[in-house]
Amino acid sequence: MRITVVGSINVDMVATAPSLPRAGETVTGAVLARHPGGKGANQALAARRLGAEVALIGAVGEGPLSDEALVLLEEAGVDLKGVGSAEGTPTGVALIAVDPSGENQIVVASGANGQVRPEHLPARIEDPLIVQLELPVDTVEAAVGRATGFVCANLAPAAPVSEALLRRCDLIVVNETEAAFYGDVLHSGGGQVVITRGAAGASLYRLGALVAEVAAPSVEAVDATGAGDAFVGAITVALLEGQPVDDALRFACAAGGLAATGAGAQPSLPTREAVKALLKLQTVW
Numbered sequence: 001m002r003i004t005v006v007g008s009i010n011v012d013m014v015a016t017a018p019s020l021p022r023a024g025e026t027v028t029g030a031v032l033a034r035h036p037g038g039k040g041a042n043q044a045l046a047a048r049r050l051g052a053e054v055a056l057i058g059a060v061g062e063g064p065l066s067d068e069a070l071v072l073l074e075e076a077g078v079d080l081k082g083v084g085s086a087e088g089t090p091t092g093v094a095l096i097a098v099d100p101s102g103e104n105q106i107v108v109a110s111g112a113n114g115q116v117r118p119e120h121l122p123a124r125i126e127d128p129l130i131v132q133l134e135l136p137v138d139t140v141e142a143a144v145g146r147a148t149g150f151v152c153a154n155l156a157p158a159a160p161v162s163e164a165l166l167r168r169c170d171l172i173v174v175n176e177t178e179a180a181f182y183g184d185v186l187h188s189g190g191g192q193v194v195i196t197r198g199a200a201g202a203s204l205y206r207l208g209a210l211v212a213e214v215a216a217p218s219v220e221a222v223d224a225t226g227a228g229d230a231f232v233g234a235i236t237v238a239l240l241e242g243q244p245v246d247d248a249l250r251f252a253c254a255a256g257g258l259a260a261t262g263a264g265a266q267p268s269l270p271t272r273e274a275v276k277a278l279l280k281l282q283t284v285w
Helices: 039-049 065-076 112-113 136-147 165-166 177-186 227-240 245-259 272-284
Strands: 002-006 010-016 031-037 054-061 077-090 092-098 104-109 129-131 149-152 169-177 190-196 202-206 207-215
Touching: 002 039, 002 136, 031 065, 031 207, 039 065, 039 227, 054 065, 054 112, 054 177, 065 149, 065 177, 077 112, 077 129, 092 112, 104 190, 112 227, 129 136, 129 190, 129 227, 136 165, 149 177, 149 190, 149 227, 169 177, 169 245, 169 272, 177 190, 190 245, 202 245, 227 245
Parallel strands: 002 054, 002 129, 010 092, 054 077, 129 149, 149 169, 169 190
Antiparallel strands: 010 031, 092 104, 190 202, 202 207
């Protein structure tokens, strides 16, 4: 199985603090770490670690952060021939604050991600496709329009998209906040819609009707950054493999749960063996 991901590539600056700041508040005593990130890169690496062959299309900028952003993707064997270098523009950076429970706040400086244009995409995308909304929306729309097979759209961060995109998607993945932003229009396209609910699990709908719902596995969360991306990569892999929807949701929830047990988005993305082990443990209990 080969999947193409069209999406963002960042370096995450993660400050783990005693609490998350309220508006106008300064919180001290944080510990700073840097990790490769970006929704596109995270989802590409997640799918790769779960057994798929993966190609990533996106952009990094100039300077040392470009190599840092790609290092784990290269180590995992993700095809990076579609990753360009945007001259005069920095690599994207995400500023992330994390509290002891694993909750986070994220601000993204898009950098080179904002330079990925429709003309940088292939004329046809014949692999199953995953997209998100950290690239310009017209680029995402173009990628979906050029796809000839299965399309998964993680509509995050929430932003207006066309009816044509919604109709074309075989799978839409959103969290509860994003689902509230889009409302019933999510279910107008005829594809499957998955709404994730963190520790409460996930639900899958067709034409607005609930088809499957599963609970999340019990894990000790450290950092939720990347958990949603692990879920997207996992649900796509599972459905493309032909897993029944209940099993696919359990598989994806296990991947997302495991991603929350480690610090940083990409370093904590689980292998297939780890997901299978957690699922087996949950079955035993």
